[in-house]
Amino acid sequence: MKNAETTVAKLVEIALRRFGMIEKGDRILIAVSGGKDSTALAYDLAMKRRWWPESFEIGAIHIASDFCRCCKVAAQELLMKSWDIPYVSVDVPIIGRLKPGRSMNCYWCSTQRRTELLRYAMDHGYNKIALGHHLDDIVETLLMNMLHKGELSGMLPVVAYDKYPVKIIRPLALCEETQVIAFAEEKGFRSAACTCPYGRESKRREVRSRIGLLTGGSSVQKRNLFESMSNVNLDYLSVESETD
Ligand code: SF4
Numbered sequence: 001m002k003n004a005e006t007t008v009a010k011l012v013e014i015a016l017r018r019f020g021m022i023e024k025g026d027r028i029l030i031a032v033s034g035g036k037d038s039t040a041l042a043y044d045l046a047m048k049r050r051w052w053p054e055s056f057e058i059g060a061i062h063i064a065s066d067f068c069r070c071c072k073v074a075a076q077e078l079l080m081k082s083w084d085i086p087y088v089s090v091d092v093p094i095i096g097r098l099k100p101g102r103s104m105n106c107y108w109c110s111t112q113r114r115t116e117l118l119r120y121a122m123d124h125g126y127n128k129i130a131l132g133h134h135l136d137d138i139v140e141t142l143l144m145n146m147l148h149k150g151e152l153s154g155m156l157p158v159v160a161y162d163k164y165p166v167k168i169i170r171p172l173a174l175c176e177e178t179q180v181i182a183f184a185e186e187k188g189f190r191s192a193a194c195t196c197p198y199g200r201e202s203k204r205r206e207v208r209s210r211i212g213l214l215t216g217g218s219s220v221q222k223r224n225l226f227e228s229m230s231n232v233n234l235d236y237l238s239v240e241s242e243t244d
Pocket residue numbers: 068105106107109110196197198199200201
């Protein structure tokens with residue numbers, strides 16, 4: 001294994017163990033977009049499947065929308081098959097489902113994609129869905145929710161639903177984006193650039209640059225922001241008003 005691959009493989013292993021992401025007999029559906037993050041995730045889980053103490057199965061799904069065909073589905077399918085990962089692409093009419101008068105946005109798009117992932121997983125016997133969000137995504141979401149929603153919430157490494165027998169797992173939760181990029185470059189993964197006409201979420205871009213300023217580019221401080229999510233001191237956090 002080369003350097004960047006070793007780093008990511010180790011951080012994923014730590015995350016899988018720390019957050020108890022894999023249990024014996026799991027059937028894990030990996031959401032692949034064609035980007036570097038989910039490709040790196042699929043590769044790493046395909047490798048871990050060979051030696052991980054608890055046996056598990058994986059499959060990959062690509063959600064294709066009615067407005068964004070930027071991903072090279074055929075190439076993606078070949079890549080997944082080369083790693084012995086069953087692959088399927090599902091078309092979802094995301095704009096087609098908008099109610100009259102509503103305009104397209106990232107929240108609607110993400111909700112529709114998530115709904116389809118859950119539906120496919122349940123219909124095909126998967127009990128977990130693996131997403132390619134990394135540590136930077138998680139920290140950005142934490143700050144976005146505080147700044148734009150006035151809410152202390154984030155993207156958890158493991159999410160269990162009350163209503164569905166499926167859990168979301170984020171095995172790249174401890175990997176920084178730069179580490180995933182280095183890994184993808186080292187392996188020669190081609191990332192299909194997102195050409196979505198609605199663009200990347202501008203709020204996320206803005207928060208990303210604010211985090212850079214806040215941490216001075218320090219990995220340690222960025223990781224501390226992440227760790228604060230599992231080190232919550234409620235005695236000094238919850239502010240209640242007289243009317244509550
Ligand atoms: S950038 Fe485009 S593809 Fe991505 S969540 Fe937003 S609307 Fe969907």
